[in-house]
Amino acid sequence: MDYVQVEKKWQKKWQKDKLYSFDKSKVDKKKYVLEMYSYPSGSKLHVGHWYNYGLSDSYARFMRMSGYEVFEPMGFDAFGLPAENYAIKTGIHPEDSTLANIKTMEKQLKAMGAMFDWDYEIKTCMPDYYKWTQWCFLKLYEKGLAYRKQAPVNWCESCQTVLANEQVADGTCERCGSEVIKKNLTQWFFKITDYAERLLTGLDDLDWPSKTKMMQRNWIGKSVGGEITFNIEENGEKFTVFTTRADTLFGCTYVVLAPEHPLTSKITTDSQKKAVEDYIDYAAKASEIDRLSTAREKTGVFTGAYATNPINGRRIPIYVADYVLFSYGTGAVMAVPAHDERDYEFAHKYDLPIERVIGAKGDEDDSLPYVEYGVMVNSEDFTGLTVEDGKEAVLNKLKALGKGDFKVNYRLRDWLISRQRYWGAPIPIVYCDKCGQVPVPESELPVKLPYDIDFTPDGTSPLLKSDEYMNATCPKCGGKAVRDADTMDTFVCSSWYFLRYPDAKNKKEAFDTDWINKMLPVDKYIGGAEHACMHLLYARFFTMALHDMGYIDFDEPFTSLVHQGIIIGPDGYRMSKNRGNVISPDEYIKKYGSDVFRTYLAFGFSYIEGGLWSDDGIKAVHKFLDRVERITGELMKVTTKSDTDVKEIAYTKNYTIKHVTADIENFQFNTAVARLMEYTNALSKYVKAAPDKQTSIDAAKTLALLIAPFAPHFSEELWQGFGEPQSVFNTTYPICDESKLVLDTVEMPLQINGKVKARFFVSSDATKEDIEKFIMETDSLAAHFEGKSVRKVIIVPGKIANIVVG
RNA sequence: GCCGAAGUGGCGGAAUUGGCAGACGCGCUGGAUUCAAAAUCCAGUAUGGGCAACUAUGUGUGGGUUCAAGUCCCACCUUCGGUACCA
Secondary structure (H helix, E strand, O other): OOHHHHHHHHHHHHHHHOOOOOOOHHHEEEEEEOHHHHHHOHHHHOHHHOOOOHHHHHHHHHHHHOOEEEEOEEEEEEOOHHHHHHHHHHOHHHHOOOOOOHHHHHHHHHHHHOOHHHHHHOOOOOOHHHHHHHHHHHHHOOOOEEEEEEEEEEOOOOOOEOOOOHHOOOOOOOOOOOOOEEEEEEEEOHHHHHHHHHHHHHHHOOEOOOOHHHHHHHOOEEEEEEEEEEEOOOOOEEEEEEEHHHHHHHHOOOOEOOOOHHHHHHOOOOHHHHHHHHHHHHHHOOOOHHHOOOOOOOOEEEEEEEEOOOOOOOOOEEEEEEEEEEOOOEEEEOOOOOOHHHHHHHHHHHOOOOOEEOOHHHHOOOOOOOOOOEEEEEHHHHHHHHHHHHHHHHHHHHHHHHOEEEEEEEEOOOOOOOOOOOOOOOEEEEOOOOOOOEOOOOHHHHOOOOOOOOOOOOOOOOHHOOOHHHHHEOOOOOOEEOOOOOOOOOHHOOOOOHHHHHHHHHOOOOHHHHHHHHHEEOEEEEEEEEHOOOOOHHHHHHHHHHHHHHOOOOOOEOEEEEOOEEEEOOOOEEEOOOOOOOOHHHHHHHHHHHHHHHHHHHHHHEEOOOEOOOOOOOOHHHHHHHHHHHHHHHHHHHHOOOHHHHHHHHHHHHHOOOOOHHHHHHHOOOHHHHHHHHHHHHEEEEEEOOOOOOOHHHHHHHHHHOOOOOOHHHHHHHHHOOOOOOOOOOOOOOOOOOHHHOOHHHHHHHHOOEEEEEEEEEEOOOOOHHHHHHHHHOHHHHHHHOOEEEEEEEOOOEEEEEEEEE
């Protein structure tokens, strides 16, 4: 078969027949199968894209043949940093390069022969899309879930630009090598922390990989504890710390503020001023990963100020240290060196008192730092309480004193969405001298991103340089106003795109609520595990917020989730345009066609694991499809038109159906293809050996149907060759006849002391006792332990027999 | 550092979740067919020892639980993903 020609033929025919158009009238049988959309940073798809999209399309085709009306759309995550950087480098406008890339990618995706319904395509950089991204922003704003506050960005003084974390290498600018500093800017945040608890509990009911749920749980990072207020007697200031170990408060011998804590500069004494300021500068250069590293040497300086421990009135010094993060908890901690590793190390270094207040059983023998849960000691009235009771008792006491309370803290932070860049969705807010911050009314959306813009970095947001863009009229008072010059994080665009697809045909309206409620949630979402904590969390947050505002009636976007593995490039890293290690599928497609390539991807890797790219074995898959064509052809010629299969074919056929079906459902495509190879081998053997050729034509047809999800064009061609008038994709996937799988006898291994010594056949319904009796009475089996004393006999019917001898 | 994974023949990868390790395929070796090649077909192929029957060893490393461990527990090593402005 000329695969390349056959594929062209069927792609044309499928398109002409609108075979994959979603039939809205069958929405009650819909399956929304969604692959994470593409980011068009490179101009071309690499083999990793094919791996992701080709195989999830096999799943989608399988679902279609299983009787579902499958909705499988595709689109492009078109805004973002790489296109803008490319523009800065080459002068090519991001819109031009992005749209050109999309065009190439569309062509390649079509050559794949997937079921994508292109009528529903989305591109997030188009006004008809980002109009609704802005709409989402306004809704979150109305609900009080969008607010502005100061936050630091990476700033390169020499390039006069904000840098992404990716552009900072070892604290220096990737472009010019000069030192990167932190600069505070007023930026927009989404209040995802309001949803922390629901994002956490909602995970329980999702059919997601357990590792992904685990990562999200840890990312949200719930901890139960309390807040404790410390006063600074000298100046009447006070601050609060969060702790999960209120029971150790008696052992608190100093407190630490994050360098960014606003109180730091207020309380520092004159003599310490220089040291503290230098330290704050030093800390601003460290990355968060470094600061959190427990292996890094702890540093800090004394502020000169003292606070009062609220439980015992003791005067304790206040330090500044960068192992305390301003973004977590309250940005201040109570230090208990005797019972915390980091505090212990710090206290040792700066010669601060270390005082035990917990002991294993109330004694004091164990070494410090003692971080286990024990019993309180040296804690006045509380001495003798267990840690658990102590936590509660201490907090209750503080609560009564007005110095503390119970509190749940989350590691999750609010989502900073402002970007000081051009290539993103504009933020629909204007600032008016009279009215202040005013949202753009819905009727004026979209706030269009201007095309003519100077996006070279020179210290200001590119949009600031466009008077045409910046000058606006205040929607409230009609006076002069300026627009927000920032754009939104691209994760905002991807937090709701799955809601847009069902409406994407209609370029004017989104949120046809009834329709979206019928089409969502997504039944199967497929994409990389690298999105576990960000995209997948943001999408859940958006869905919950829109649900609470009454726009949609579900509050989780993705019922079931699968991660495909990563295809590693020749240099050992995941393929990406950035790294320049991509392998193009185009040559393979030209040579072998899409079907061979797709089937190879299915067979050569474990889908969930991924692996190092190699094309070893692609020829073998080519041979395999040739073999399928030859053998089905022979079977069609020589078999009598019987309705039943001979026994061995009936068994193999149904065994294959059963396993292939289960494997595809579980995204275990490699074993599914392996089973198809076994079936093909069995048929081949049969055709050659059987004198009577009595098996049914159905045995051949079954093979063509089973293989259809992997090699769609090939299968369609075979199907037509069988004289079938319908498309193979309007045919039902074979169903296993379990009655053909029942065997009279089973083979079992006999182990002596765990080593296999013999095998034997018994009736498949034999009991433990039957089998034991059989072994003892069969001389050839009993010979293996003759003369030795049998200590134990373990028999698991159908699986194993193990005789333990002395 | 922290969070989450992974490690099985020369290679890609299987193993019904505690029950025969290495399915399926690549590669390699030998054979059939052929003037020859391609293609196709047949047989073999974890490692060491042995002509062989057989035997010992073997799932990153070191311990442990169990009649039985790739699978469970403890401690490590290596690689990968994420670490909040790559997406």
